[in-house]
Amino acid sequence: MKPARFTAIAAAVAITPALLFAVPALATDGGAPKASAPAVSATDGPQAEEDRAAISRILANPYIGPGLREAAQKALDGTPEEMRDFLEVGQHKERLIDDQVRVSRIIGLGGPGVKEAGQKALKGTPEDIVAFLETGQHTARFADDSVRTSQVFSTGGPAVKKAAKEALRTNTPQALQAFLESWQYTARLTDDRDRVTRIAAAGGPAVKAAAAKALKGTPEELRQFLDVGQDEARAKDEAAKKKPAPVKKPAAVKKPAAKR
Structure with missing residues (x-):
């Protein structure tokens, strides 16, 4: 493998995460690039015709990697010897490099189990x-998601625990993923609103006012009240209690009216 190839694999981890799961569009108006097959030469024999058809089938697959696609197109534009060399040797090398890049990207985004399994695969065979x-x-991502769901369960409020328990009970990749990406946040919002309501009920005037404002706001504002705002409001209430009451001036004594 050329040094440049190793550089490409190492750099792939930093590539935009969205590329990892992107699926190339089918060959429609904006789909995968179409192979530009050269005109058939009069000197091409039956073998060259078969090789050209085989390479065209490879290029028609919208899911092949960029390295394989580039090498296939180059071979298709080349001589019969270059086409044969690509089919016998080149395609396997390019496919391996593309696969190594994909594994590196997955490692960069994965949890502990995915990273371990991906690194083990890179040290192994093409198979x-x-x-x-x-x-x-x-399989590794499912295990990682199970661990993450259990961790969220252990630190969550009543609604979060209930949603996490249901996801773990269902125990499918889809249920765990749905909990981690969506359900836990909906449940956490319910828990946060309940906490703010209880704090408001037991708090002083400043706490009640800050809590009421948070309950009308966004999830971020609820979290900010729980993390910081309630303490600031409580300090205001304490300061108000310690402030001495204003001294009332004694009422003026009315002088009796003078007798005429």
Whole structure:
């Protein structure tokens, strides 16, 4: 493998995360690039025709990696010898490099289990890498999501615990992913609103006013009240209690009216 290829693999971890799960569009108006097959030469034999068709089929797959696509197009534009070399050797090298790049990207975004499984695959055979991409990454991600859900359960409020328990009971990748990406935040909002309401009920005037404002605001404002705002409002209430009451001036004594 050329040094430039190793550089490409190492740099792939920093590539925009959205590229990891992006699926190339099918060959419609804005789909995968179409192969520009050269005109058939009169000197091409049956083998060259078969090779050209085989390379065209590779290029028609919208899911192949960029390295394989570039090498396939170059071979298709080349000589019969170059096409044969690509089919026998080149395509396997390019596919391996593309797969290594994909694994590196997945490692960069994955949890502990995904990282461990991905690194193990990179140290293994091409078959190990394919197995990781097809099944291993999903098995490892499921295990990571189970651990994360259990961690959220242990630190969450009543609503969060209930949602996490349901996800763990269902125990499917879809349920765990839904909890981690959506359900936990909805449940946390319920817990936060309940906490703010209880704090307001037991608080002084400043606490009640700050809590009422938070309850009318965004989830971030609720969290800010719980983290900081309630303490600031409580300090205001304490300061108001310690402030001495204003001294009332004695009422003026009315002088009796003079007798005429």
